[in-house]
Amino acid sequence: MTTYQAPVGEYKFLAGHVLAKEYEAISGEDASAETLGTVLETLGQFVSERLVPLIASADSAGCLVTNEGVKAPAGYHEVYNDFVTDGWGALHTAIEDGGQGLPLPFGFACDELLSAGSMSFALYASIRLGVYSVLKTIGSPYLQETYLQKIGSGEWNGTMCLTEPQCGTDLSLIRTIATEAEDGTYRLSGTKIFITGGDHDLTPNIVHLVLARIQGAPAGLAGLGLFIVPKFSVAADGALGARNGVTCPRVEEKLGIHASATAELLFEGAQGWIVGAPGAGLMGMFSMMKLARIGTSFQAIGVAEIASQNAIAYALERIQGRDLVGGNKGSIPIADHPNIRREIVRMRTLTSSARMLAFMTSLVNEQSLGPKGADSTKRAQVILPVLMSASKAISSEIGVDVATAAMQTHGGHGYIRDTGIEVLLRDVQILPIYEGTNDVQSLDLILRRLDDGRHQAIDATVDWLRSQIAELPSNESHVEYVKRTLKLLSRIEDVVSVLKEELQRSPFAALQCAREFLWLVGHGVMATLWLRVLFALDSNNLPIDKVAKRAQAQFYFAYLLPETEVRVSRLMAGLEIEQSLRAYPVSLNF
Known part of the structure; x- marks a missing residue:
């Protein structure tokens, strides 16, 4: 039986003591360390009572492609509706958009808890927030009025559509075409793959943020535009209309995160609205990827937290082997063996290290959005790419390491499905891969952050x-x-x-x-x-x-x-x- 206790004290310690200076600079009166603790304690109960019991069944069932679209696993629809109704989806969206206006680090901490309960569910809950951020920053008044509140609350979901069969990291190879229509909108045609939450029945609409090549634009990255393409068209009064030329022929058969609809999407003359200026699509997409990249760290920490908690629980109750140190007769709990004790402390220390690294990164991200020209803002903008790459890569590898160590602690019982450890180990394997592989993150430090002609970001980070x-x-x-x-x-x-x-x-x-x-x-x-x-x-x-x-x-x-x-x-x-x-x-x- 998988158990979970939210690390409320850990976050109160970070926000109120270890990183208090940075946290106080971004939190405001309504977002104290105590408030953060209260939010996480309540969400932790939701995760323990509603998500954790679905881990095994959702993993076994996965997502089903039907003529009506993709169906999420049984139980997810009710839990997601309650998640939105209770206001969890709108914690850090703007008050004017129906949100609670709490700092983004609040949301990232919540992502850890949701990911501990289910990485798949956490993806449905969080990926839309990148779409919200892009629209809030560079969306037209029409797009903001039509989509911001729906996406920000979680009533509608969103996706990020970059990857195509022939291109992943090299986005200059994108072939999806956007052709401008007489009404000023665009018609998009092409194929996107590996789209997280690409199609499902948890929300009545899904808003796709699509990177596509503008017909007649220059070759390469300069010819890319960013487009909002809803699954269903939206009337002037907000009512949903017909399907908008976006279909999902299949979801990927994956090693893990079976309950997440990682979809292939076909765009066949789908109507889209450009976001920002033509040719500036890549910059808008990078702002969404930045949030997803930081969020990946917290997903890994959530897995590491629940994996290590259950490894400790098992080690305390599993009686096996003689006392080779104290000389007591009879078998002892494996937690008393020196090598197991070392692994327990190693798992917990690695998890704490990743949490500090990721939470600090989220705080520096907030600082980077501070007053223009301020020294603290300029410094945060220089060091943030370093912290993001390090946090994403290291946290994701720690997640894999800790889940592996948790399986070793369980021995043969960890390899079978009964304990739930093998699900965690399969799920966490994706994190070093998506949102920019860890090799890409490390190459970024050497190729761009040693000296980019303006800044020496590594030197600035060390200073x-x-x-x-x-x-x-x-x-x-x-x-x-x-x-x-x-x-x-x-x-x-x-x-x-x-x-x-x-x-x-x-x-x-x-x-x-x-x-x-x-x-x-x-x-x-x-x-x-x-x-x-x-x-x-x-x-x-x-x-x-x-x-x-x-x-x-x-x-x-x-x-x-x-x-x-x-x-x-x-x-x-x-x-x-x-x-x-x-x-x-x-x-x-x-």
């Missing part, structure tokens, strides 16, 4: 981390951990110099080790955040177990941080690694 450490109060008991973190930041600076030289001398050598560099930078952020945790633990009346959190911090610096030296060694050996890679005969002659 920002140093400033955080400098602001910490003096405490002799934490001096050694401060030294280790500052040493790591210096090592990052050394590696940056090497990578800049290698990019000039041998791009192959620099690019093949991009993943190592991303993790190195990520550890720089996480180590700094763990320092902030240690200093926050000196306060009283905290909402978390101080002993457990201090043990996690100690474990991070003693067990997890040392892996950075291995990554530095690989980065410094880039040219030698290049020689071995080029020498290896990649062929089908095995």
Whole structure:
């Protein structure tokens, strides 16, 4: 039986203590750390009571393609309706659009809880918010009036349609064509694949945000436009009309997230409305992808949280093996074996590390939207791409790692369906892939963030981390951990110099080790955040177990941080690694 307890105390600790300075700058009076805790506690009950019981049945049933469209698993329709009716879908949409106006980090924290209950359901609940954001930012008055409130509340859903059979990352290869009609709208024709929530029966309408090539526009990225294409046409009074030339011939048969309708969509003369200026579609889509990319981190954290909770529950009740340390006779709970205890602490520390990294990223994203020209805004805009790439890649890999460790803790019982662990492990595998693969995220750091001609974003990130450490109060008991973190930041600076030289001398050598560099930078952020945790633990009346959190911090610096030296060694050996890679005969002659 899968169990779940929302990490309310963890978020209250982050918002009210560890990241209080950043959180207070964006939260306002109505979004205190206590308010965040209350929201998460209530949503946590919803997840435990309504979503968790559907994990096995929804995974087994999946989505069904019928003549009327795609049907979501049994139980999802009622739960989704209650989710919208109770106001969860409108937490951070604008008050003028019928929302509650809470900060976006609230929504991301809620995404973690929903993803713990079901990644598939969380996708239905969250993907539309990117459409809402794009329309709110650059949508015409007509589009805003027609769609904002419906999408913002969750009454209608939305999708992001980029990928086509012949193109994924390289969007210049898009073939979907948008032809302007006499009435100023467009007619779209083409095929999109891998569309999350592309078709389902949870909402009466689905609003697709489609990237398409404008007929007669220049080749390449400059010829792309962004279009709103509703599943059903919308009359002037808001009533739904006929199907709008968008059909779903199939949903993908996937390793995991079976309950999510990952669809192929055919656009056959579908009517669309352009969003923003012609040729500027890619920039609008990137703003949606930014939110989806940050959200991916929280999906992974949700899986890691519920997987580790259930691994601990199993380890406490599973009696197996003799006491090889204390010498007591008789079998003991496997949680008392040193290697299992290490894995439990490792799972919990990794989950906490990812949560801090992701939540900080969400706060910096808010700062990047601050007053134009302000120093804090400009700095946030420079370092945000670094944090987004690191958070997305590291959190998603931590999600896979923790789910795998949870299965190992369960042993054979984790491999069968009864415990629910195998569902989590299958679901989480998608996260390193979608919203830009982790290899793409790591390449971005080396190709764009070392020096883009205007900013040296990695250097700015390291400077920002140093400033955080400098602001910490003096405490002799934490001096050694401060030294280790500052040493790591210096090592990052050394590696940056090497990578800049290698990019000039041998791009192959620099690019093949991009993943190592991303993790190195990520550890720089996480180590700094763990320092902030240690200093926050000196306060009283905290909402978390101080002993457990201090043990996690100690474990991070003693067990997890040392892996950075291995990554530095690989980065410094880039040219030698290049020689071995080029020498290896990649062929089908095995």
